[in-house]
Amino acid sequence: MESEGAESSVPAPVEVFSSIRERTIAENSMVVLLQGLQGEVTTVDLRNESTARGRVISVDAFMNIRLADVLYRDRRDQLTRLQDLFVTGRNVRYVHIPDHVDIMKTIQNQLSKIHRVRNFASEGGGRKEFPKKTK
Amino acid sequence: VTGDRKTRICEVSLPQNSSLCRFGDVEDGKVWKGGEWYCLSSRSGLPGWHFIPLQQPTTNTVEEPLDLIRLSLDERIYVKMRNDRELRGRLHAYDQHLNMILGDVEETVTTVEIDEETYEELYKSTKRNIPMLFVRGDGVVLVAPPLRVG
Secondary structure (H helix, E strand, O other): OOOOOOOOOOOOOOOOOOOOOHHHHHHOOHHHHHOOOOOEEEEEEEOOOOOEEEEEEEEOOOOEEEEEEEEEEEOOEEEEEEEEEEEEEHHHEEOOOOOOOOOOHHHHHHHHHHHHHHOOOHHHHHOOOOOOOOO | OOOOOOOOOOOEEEEOOOEEEHHHHHHEEEEEEEEEEEEEEOOOOOOEEEEEEEEOOOOOOOOOOOHHHHOOOEEEEEEEOOOOOOEEEEEEEEOOOOOOEEEEEEEEEEEEEEOOOOEEEEEEEEEEEEEEEEEEEHHHEEEEEEOOOO
C-alpha cells in the first residue's frame, strides 16, 4: 500500500508508507539499511551477472528496488540507459553502499521512521480508551 | 498481563472488560509465540491492546548457529557464495536471512574454461575490490573465518 507524491518526468524520492506486515518484516532485517539509501546513487549487482547504477527511488521489505536514471550494464558489458528500473528482490545479488553513508545512523533513522508511524495515533494522547496499565 | 509463567494461556485483564487470549507462553510481561518475543502494548496506533514484536535481547551465550556468526562481527570473514563466488571482507552486520554488510571486500569469481582439443580444464579467477557491500542472504552458501595461508 504505497502512497506516492505527484508524478514528474524524473521521479523524486517519495515517502513510502508500507503495510504493517511490511514494516514488521523490514524492521527485523537488514532491508532497513537499503530503505535508508533512498535518494542515493548506488550500483546494484543482479543475479544475472548484470549491474544497474542509478538513484534509488524506493526499496520495500522484500528488497524490490526501484531505480531512476539507470545505466544498465548487461553480462556482455553492453550499456543501456533506462529512465526507470524495477528489480525484484530475488534478483538482487549485491548492493554497493556509497562511501559517504553512515550505516548505523541510516539504520537508526529508518527504524525511528517506522516506530514513529506505528505510534502515530498515540502521539499527543491518542485514543485513551483504556488507561495505561501499570503492572 | 496476568498469567502463570510458562502457561499456554495468557489472560489479559482490562479495566472494564476482560478477555482471554490464547497466545503463547507468558514470562515477565512478554509473550513467546512462534519463535518471537512480543509485548503487550496499546501504543501500536490501533485501538485496543495488541502484541508488538520485541527487539531480541543480545545474549552472550552461543545458542544457535547464527550466534557463531555473531562472534565474527567486526572480524574479517570468508563467505562462499553461489555461482562460484567468494568474498573476503570485514563483517559489519548480518540478519537472520544472512543478508550481510561487508567492508573492504574482495570478490573472487572462478570460471572454468575447457580447452576444445585437449579437454583440459582451465580455472580462471577474477577479483575485484569494493569498499562497502550489502550482500543478499540467499546467495550465501557458507561463512567462515578467513582461510589461513600456507
